[in-house]
Amino acid sequence: MKRIYIEPTACTGCMNCILACIAHHKGVQSVLEIDFSDNDLEFANNVVLNTEGKIVPIFCRHCDQPECVTACMSGALTKDETTGYVICNQSWCAGCFMCVMSCPYGMIKPNKSGDVAIKCDMCLDREIPACVQSCPVQAISLIDVD
Amino acid sequence: MKYLIIGASAAGLSCARTLRRLDSNGEIVVISKDDMVYSRCMLHYFISDDRPLDKMRFVEEDFFDKNKVKWIRNTAVIEIRPFNKSVVTSDGAEHTYDKLLIATGATPVIPPIEGLAEGIEKRKDIFTLRDIGDAIKIKEAAKTSRQAVVIGGGLIGLDVAVSLNKQGVKVTVIEMKDHILPQQLDKTAAQRYERIFKDNGIDIITGQAVSNVIYGLSGKVKGVTLSDGSFVFADMIVVAVGVKPSFPRIDKCDLEIENGIIVDQYQRTSIQDIYAAGDACQSYELLTQRHILTPIWPSAVKQGQTAAYNMAGIGKPLIDNFGFKNSMKFFGLSTISYGYVEPPDNSYNVAICSGPNYYYKVVYKENVLYGAIIQGDISGAGVVGKLIQNKCNLSNKLVRNDWNNVFRLTYGDFFKQNQDGTFEFAC
Numbered sequence: 001m002k003r004i005y006i007e008p009t010a011c012t013g014c015m016n017c018i019l020a021c022i023a024h025h026k027g028v029q030s031v032l033e034i035d036f037s038d039n040d041l042e043f044a045n046n047v048v049l050n051t052e053g054k055i056v057p058i059f060c061r062h063c064d065q066p067e068c069v070t071a072c073m074s075g076a077l078t079k080d081e082t083t084g085y086v087i088c089n090q091s092w093c094a095g096c097f098m099c100v101m102s103c104p105y106g107m108i109k110p111n112k113s114g115d116v117a118i119k120c121d122m123c124l125d126r127e128i129p130a131c132v133q134s135c136p137v138q139a140i141s142l143i144d145v146d
Numbered sequence: 147m148k149y150l151i152i153g154a155s156a157a158g159l160s161c162a163r164t165l166r167r168l169d170s171n172g173e174i175v176v177i178s179k180d181d182m183v184y185s186r187c188m189l190h191y192f193i194s195d196d197r198p199l200d201k202m203r204f205v206e207e208d209f210f211d212k213n214k215v216k217w218i219r220n221t222a223v224i225e226i227r228p229f230n231k232s233v234v235t236s237d238g239a240e241h242t243y244d245k246l247l248i249a250t251g252a253t254p255v256i257p258p259i260e261g262l263a264e265g266i267e268k269r270k271d272i273f274t275l276r277d278i279g280d281a282i283k284i285k286e287a288a289k290t291s292r293q294a295v296v297i298g299g300g301l302i303g304l305d306v307a308v309s310l311n312k313q314g315v316k317v318t319v320i321e322m323k324d325h326i327l328p329q330q331l332d333k334t335a336a337q338r339y340e341r342i343f344k345d346n347g348i349d350i351i352t353g354q355a356v357s358n359v360i361y362g363l364s365g366k367v368k369g370v371t372l373s374d375g376s377f378v379f380a381d382m383i384v385v386a387v388g389v390k391p392s393f394p395r396i397d398k399c400d401l402e403i404e405n406g407i408i409v410d411q412y413q414r415t416s417i418q419d420i421y422a423a424g425d426a427c428q429s430y431e432l433l434t435q436r437h438i439l440t441p442i443w444p445s446a447v448k449q450g451q452t453a454a455y456n457m458a459g460i461g462k463p464l465i466d467n468f469g470f471k472n473s474m475k476f477f478g479l480s481t482i483s484y485g486y487v488e489p490p491d492n493s494y495n496v497a498i499c500s501g502p503n504y505y506y507k508v509v510y511k512e513n514v515l516y517g518a519i520i521q522g523d524i525s526g527a528g529v530v531g532k533l534i535q536n537k538c539n540l541s542n543k544l545v546r547n548d549w550n551n552v553f554r555l556t557y558g559d560f561f562k563q564n565q566d567g568t569f570e571f572a573c
């Protein structure tokens with residue numbers, strides 16, 4: 001499987017990856033197609049400023065032993081055996097947020113309406129994840145891991 | 147190798163799944179009293195009609211076929227015979243094992259309230275909620291009930307209260323402590339819920355115990371009397387005051403038991419080749435550093451997985467058994483809590499940050515977090531949970547050593563990435 005490798009020192013905090021993730025979740029190709037007056041814009045990644053003043057982009061790890069999956073009492077979260085990606089089946093999710101309680105990195109959260117969980121799906125419908133493709137400084141890149 | 151697992155829930159099925167991954171040839175048999183696979187944590191959604199019966203399972207539909215697991219359902223194990231390495235089931239059959247897992251969970255506690263125990267035995271209008279059969283009965287009773295009393299203002303009691311409320315039943319919850327959710331929340335966080343419940347038509351009575359169940363002339367439940375002598379009308383009662391481990395009788399053997407079956411970090415019981423996991427067992431827990439019950443879903447899953455490794459002969463201890471985490475959502479307000487929600491003694495301090503829609507609190511001592519309540523926006527809560535679980539020293543992480551900054555911490559403050567892109571916690 002692939003993982004998004006992060007190079008925090010390269011990140012300028014432009015938030016393009018977040019915009020790209022919003023577009024991906026809206027099912028549109030370009031950021032230009034997003035209506036920013038919508039209040040249901042969703043993204044699964046994050047770019048934070050830490051207490052030392054450093055910018056850190058954070059993305060789901062699709063962990064080898066995912067805490068979110070262990071905690072999921074509905075079976076909505078699974079680690080796909082073939083792709084290795086941790087996917088949330090929102091139509092099965094019960095919105096208990098035990099996954100939010102359990103992800104040590106804070107990479108799964110309630111959706112805007114608070115009824116189901118939302119997380120990174122590695123943009124499986126695209127060749128390259130939208131976020132990776134949109135980063136102008138290669139602060140995030142895809143690496144192969146086994 | 148023949149693996150036998152008693153119980154087809156969180157612990158049992160996570161063990162079966164892991165065993166199959168580790169041992170492609172071994173024979174795996176699951177025996178359960180349950181006739182279907184379902185998540186207990188969703189039973190209240192079934193009662194409230196938010197989830198149909200066919201969406202209650204937490205594993206894929208072809209789980210048993212796919213993993214080549216034989217499932218003997220609707221069958222109780224009544225006795226374990228370690229000398230024969232076998233178990234006896236309710237139909238009289240005997241099943242042998244090389245390695246056995248006891249994953250039989252827990253059963254509701256019935257408090258010693260006058261009139262309660264015999265009422266449960268004889269009548270249809272007093273219930274507990276543990277399995278799907280209970281949920282079906284409660285749902286059925288809700289159809290004709292006008293007013294219900296729920297004894298116990300813990301998570302399960304409130305889940306039931308909300309589901310009955312959704313079905314149009316007038317509900318009164320009675321909690322002995324001075325606020326609801328006493329194990330999960332402090333008074334401030336609990337009172338937010340108490341207000342919301344009242345706004346939605348659920349009555350909450352705190353600081354009162356139920357002293358008596360009153361029956362009418364026809365033998366039907368008429369209500370309960372409380373410790374202050376007052377009377378609350380009800381035509382049905384749900385008892386939700388806690389659970390206790392439950393497991394079959396074990397023949398002529400010294401199984402070490404306290405409240406649950408005592409296991410070591412490999413999920414081994416005191417009897418060779420017998421393992422236990424989930425609500426039935428008592429295991430070493432990180433926060434308390436003692437062997438205690440950890441009756442939550444994530445612990446059951448992890449313990450089942452750990453048992454599988456050791457049953458398959460791959461020595462692997464459970465090193466992160468953290469039993470104090472809760473997630474709840476009532477009427478749209480979410481809360482996650484970890485560890486101590488109140489300072490256990492005056493060597494601990496608290497920091498609080500709150501507003502109209504949120505309430506965040508941590509309990510700490512020196513530079514280490516021991517507990518937290520995150521109510522409102524819960525995104526990112528897991529980071530706090532991890533800091534508590536790992537007892538991370540935060541001395542370098544708080545600006546000007548001001549504890550009010552604790553609520554700003556994200557994983558970005560602990561970022562450490564390995565070559566393969568996996569994360570660690572730098573603290």
Ligand SMILES: Cc1cc2nc3c(=O)[nH]c(=O)nc-3n(C[C@H](O)[C@H](O)[C@H](O)COP(=O)(O)OP(=O)(O)OC[C@H]3O[C@@H](n4cnc5c(N)ncnc54)[C@H](O)[C@@H]3O)c2cc1C
Binds near residue numbers: 157178190223305392
């Ligand atoms: C309404 C409700 C809501 C809950 N909500 C949450 C929540 O939000 N978060 C959380 O973390 N936890 C929650 N819990 C607790 C959680 O469900 C348990 O911690 C978890 O199910 C424990 O799993 P287990 O596998 O140990 O046992 P159980 O789930 O109790 O399963 C025991 C299994 O063993 C079988 N069995 C028992 N005795 C025998 C026997 N003698 N012979 C054969 N089979 C037997 C049963 O049929 C069952 O299949 C909730 C529980 C309830 C009832």
Ligand code: SF4
Binds near residue numbers: 061068069119
């Ligand atoms: S959500 Fe968290 S626990 Fe789950 S796979 Fe992603 S990083 Fe791992």
Ligand code: SF4
Binds near residue numbers: 088
């Ligand atoms: S919120 Fe959904 S995905 Fe998360 S643990 Fe609960 S059921 Fe699973």
Ligand code: SF4
Binds near residue numbers: 043121123132
């Ligand atoms: S891979 Fe896709 S879903 Fe995941 S963070 Fe990037 S854009 Fe969002």
